[in-house]
Amino acid sequence: MAMLLKKVWESxxxxxxxxPSSHVDSVISPPGxxxxxxxSSLGAFDRLPIDVVFQIVKLVGxxxxxxxxxxxxxxxxxxxxxxxxxxxxxxxxDTWNSVFFAETNLQKFSSHIAKSSFMRIYRQRVQVPGAVIxxxxxxxxxxxxxxxxxxxGRSATFSEFVxxxxxxxxxxxxxxxxxxxxMQVKASAQPIVLSLPLRNYDDxxxxxxxxRQLKEAIYTxxxxxxxxxxxxxxxxxxxxxxxxxxxxxxxxxxxQVTSVVPILHGKVMRTVGVEVVDVGGLKLTxxxxxxMQRNNINFRSLYTARTLKEKLCYIAADYEVELSKxxxxxxxxxxxxxxxxxxxxxxxxxxxxxxHIAGVHTKGLHEAVALCMDHCHAIGFTGDDTWFxxxxxxxxxxxxxxxxxxxxxxxxxxxxxxxxxGIRVVSPAYGADTAWFGAKLIGNLSTFPESWCVxxxxxxxxxxxxxxx
Numbered sequence: 001m002a003m004l005l006k007k008v009w010e011s012x013x014x015x016x017x018x019x020p021s022s023h024v025d026s027v028i029s030p031p032g033x034x035x036x037x038x039x040s041s042l043g044a045f046d047r048l049p050i051d052v053v054f055q056i057v058k059l060v061g062x063x064x065x066x067x068x069x070x071x072x073x074x075x076x077x078x079x080x081x082x083x084x085x086x087x088x089x090x091x092x093x094d095t096w097n098s099v100f101f102a103e104t105n106l107q108k109f110s111s112h113i114a115k116s117s118f119m120r121i122y123r124q125r126v127q128v129p130g131a132v133i134x135x136x137x138x139x140x141x142x143x144x145x146x147x148x149x150x151x152x153g154r155s156a157t158f159s160e161f162v163x164x165x166x167x168x169x170x171x172x173x174x175x176x177x178x179x180x181x182x183m184q185v186k187a188s189a190q191p192i193v194l195s196l197p198l199r200n201y202d203d204x205x206x207x208x209x210x211x212r213q214l215k216e217a218i219y220t221x222x223x224x225x226x227x228x229x230x231x232x233x234x235x236x237x238x239x240x241x242x243x244x245x246x247x248x249x250x251x252x253x254x255x256q257v258t259s260v261v262p263i264l265h266g267k268v269m270r271t272v273g274v275e276v277v278d279v280g281g282l283k284l285t286x287x288x289x290x291x292m293q294r295n296n297i298n299f300r301s302l303y304t305a306r307t308l309k310e311k312l313c314y315i316a317a318d319y320e321v322e323l324s325k326x327x328x329x330x331x332x333x334x335x336x337x338x339x340x341x342x343x344x345x346x347x348x349x350x351x352x353x354x355x356h357i358a359g360v361h362t363k364g365l366h367e368a369v370a371l372c373m374d375h376c377h378a379i380g381f382t383g384d385d386t387w388f389x390x391x392x393x394x395x396x397x398x399x400x401x402x403x404x405x406x407x408x409x410x411x412x413x414x415x416x417x418x419x420x421x422g423i424r425v426v427s428p429a430y431g432a433d434t435a436w437f438g439a440k441l442i443g444n445l446s447t448f449p450e451s452w453c454v455x456x457x458x459x460x461x462x463x464x465x466x467x468x469x
Contacts, residue, residue: 042074053078062088062122085118089125099125101244102441106266107451124446131443134179135195135235135436142436143179146193146443151436153182172221180225191229191449192222193439198234198252198259203270219459229453231442234268236261238438239394242429248390249372251365251407253397256280258352260368262376262388272375275368279355281397285309287358288348297339304336309348315402316346317409319354349400353410366410373411377419391425396432403427 045053057065057079065084069076090096103121135142135151144152155178180187196214215232222230236250240263250261260275261268268274289305299305312329316322323343330340351358352365363371369391376388391411393403404425412420430437442452 042078050078054081054084057084058087062126066119066123080117080119082118085122088122089118097244098441102241102445105244105246106241106441106445107447121446125444128444128446128448129190131231131439131449132179132183132185132190132192133195133436133439133443134176134192135238135433135439136175136197140432142433143183144436145183145185145190146440151433155182169217169221172217173224176221176225187222188226188228191231191443191453192227193231193233193443193452194218194222195233195235195238195435195439197254198236198261198268198274202274207270219454223456223459227456229449229455230459231449231453233439233442235435236394237263237266237268238435238442239428240266240392240438241441242434242438243392243426244429245390245392247387248392249369249376249388250392250394251369251398253352253393253395254280255282258365258368258395260365260372262372264381264387269376269381272379273372275363275372277352277355277365277368278362279351279358279360279365281395283358283360284313284348284351284397287351288313288344291344291347292339292341295344297341299333299336299339304333304339307331307333308339308341310396310399312341313345313348313400315349315352315400315406317402317406319346319350322346349403352403353406364410366407366414369407370411370414373415373419373423386422389419389423391423393426393428394434395428398428399431 042053048056057068060068062085065079065088069079086096089099130145130147133142133144133146133151140154142151142154144150176187196218218232219230236252236259239250239252240246240248246266247264250259250263252259252261257280258277260277262272262274263269285302285306288309289299289302292299292305292308308331311331326342327345328340328342329345330338332338347357351360354364355362373388377385391407393407404427408423408425411423411425414420415423428434442448445452
């Protein structure tokens with residue numbers, strides 16, 4: 001790199017006086033997306049094809065590429081090319097698709113991307129402090145830093161640690177203190193992006209009061225620990241972001257219940273209604289355990305049944321047809337030995353569509369999603385009647401093979417063609433960690449944290465602050 005910079009400086013020695021002397025920061029915000037060809041000579045590098053020079057600049061890396069931009073107008077024009085910085089962004093923490101989605105769809109200020117080059121966006125993203133991310137799911141909670149490739153840890157069932165139906169300041173304080181201790185980071189060091197399961201589904205006054213009480217307990221506990229800023233987003237919205245969408249219906253198969261959540265432009269449409277199915281991942285695991293016990297299959301813990309559910313079970317495309325088949329499969333569970341399942345493999349997942357076979361009296365998953373879609377279609381918030389036709393699955397149980405195809409099939413059978421045409425079901429983008437990755441998109445945004453977070457000062461003035469959740 002030193003030789004390259006030396007060569008560049010030598011190639012413009014006779015023209016240095018005509019070059020503007022400014023700091024790198026003043027030249028890494030070229031306007032617009034389209035870059036014009038270099039306005040003047042690149043000196044000795046004119047002997048090389050421009051594509052070769054471009055590849056050389058790629059190899060020197062983003063820091064030295066920015067330094068080249070202060071040499072002269074020719075080099076500034078070359079290294080300001082959006083294609084170069086798209087390349088650098090692709091190699092930095094996240095995939096290019098997720099970076100582009102986040103910067104163009106999750107910005108609080110719609111004019112941001114139009115006014116910023118990708119060179120500037122890259123610089124801002126590098127300077128973003130990052131955030132502690134806590135995905136407090138209804139099952140295991142996940143935590144880590146937004147700059148990490150994935151969660152750094154997960155621990156005990158969140159619903160046992162904190163009862164969010166009856167929020168307690170001291171329980172939340174103890175929970176977050178445990179998180180920071182395990183991450184070995186000071187609470188005052190970085191902002192936090194927090195994900196919690198959706199609760200108090202209705203748009204009634206009592207439901208709104210419950211949500212306010214929950215927010216009060218969380219914010220108070222965190223700000224009393226000197227956390228600089230807090231961004232709290234519900235799990236369903238984060239799962240939608242992870243799927244690189246801002247509108248659609250999220251089906252979150254949680255630990256105890258499954259919620260069907262309509263979301264338009266990142267906002268939960270409570271006026272449409274959140275449908276709830278009283279079947280979650282735990283019920284499927286317990287039903288599999290019951291079947292194994294009836295068939296005299298011995299095991300020592302519920303963890304074994306959960307492992308078998310995750311590794312061997314699937315959703316039948318046609319339940320009645322599947323009953324006539326012989327579908328044995330075996331798996332070795334460490335410490336327990338080998339297990340062979342047959343019909344249990346698909347009858348377990350069938351509980352999502354026919355809860356009554358597990359003794360649960362509630363609507364099936366497909367019926368809840370169809371009802372939600374019908375309400376979205378009837379209310380017609382926008383001229384676009386397709387926003388609710390994308391169904392994003394979330395939760396570890398949503399990874400069961402066959403679920404996507406079966407749900408699409410059932411929806412087409414329940415809904416009229418005017419609604420069912422164009423329906424698409426999307427599997428969890430990152431498995432059980434999908435909501436965590438949605439939070440990661442926010443924590444790495446070039447405008448984070450100021451456009452997303454509530455600060456301690458703002459919270460203390462909360463009568464004048466509308467903390468929408």
